[in-house]
Amino acid sequence: MEGLDNTLTVSARKEMYKQVIEYSFDATIIHSDHAILYVNQAGEEFLGAKKEMLIGQNVCSMIKEEDVTLVTNRISEIMSQGRMAERVELTLIRVDGHLVDVELTCIPVLFGNQPAIQTVIRDITENKMRASELLEIRNEIYEISTAIVPVSDGVSIIPLGGRLSDDRVDQLLDTIPLKLKDEDLDYLIIDFSGVYKLDELMVSFLFNIHDIIRLLGIHPIFTGIRPELARKAVQIGKDLSDMHTLGTVKQAIQYINKRKK
Incomplete structure (x- = not known):
């Protein structure tokens, strides 16, 4: 019975955590050992696929090849140090193959009782376009x-x-x-x-x-x-x-x- 109680507690913690981030306006994924454990509604819309398709995928499959080493090193650093890493900008690959410039904020969390990383994805494509236009005007x-x-x-x-x-x-x-x-x-x-x-x-x-x-x-x-x-x-x-x-x-x-x- 004690084991069952512990399982229910872990399950309840997961559900509570999902409810907190499910309706966030920011695209958010939870991943551990590079595997996606959870994606919120905004994440589904941003990445262009349903949760069922995304869960279990390797997060590095959404990263351009030249950035994979950077991402894996950041994941290792976050998990070993147990603290949020500095924001990073890179290009994400959506499920449809479309490339999007994003800013990633990565925070170590417990998903149930499993150490994981919560990654918040912010689309900065428009900001980059504006910056490029401003640079062109300035030049x-x-x-x-x-x-x-x-x-x-x-x-x-x-x-x-x-x-x-x-x-x-x-x-x-x-x-x-x-x-x-x-x-x-x-x-x-x-x-x-x-x-x-x-x-x-x-x-x-x-x-x-x-x-x-x-x-x-x-x-x-x-x-x-x-x-x-x-x-x-x-x-x-x-x-x-x-x-x-x-x-x-x-x-x-x-x-x-x-x-x-």
């Missing part, structure tokens, strides 16, 4: 704002403005040389008067773009460099004395015109 804005403006024969200017982030600096270092290779320039003026944050990243960009332009056979002139940028360069051991700097674009154009006479 388009960067492209427009990196215009090389002709001033006179053999002379152009690039006016910079705003804050130069890591991404923005990388984009500038990639696109400026590509644009310059089709330009027949003797002088390129890069104006920093619109850049409002002057930090080590800015100093690094200044020296990198100077060297790139020189290698292309073009004489770079930097304008609008405020004293705080010069001080920042000195603080990190950089010497601006080899660079041609002038206060304003007007002064740079006047200098070039004198050289051309």
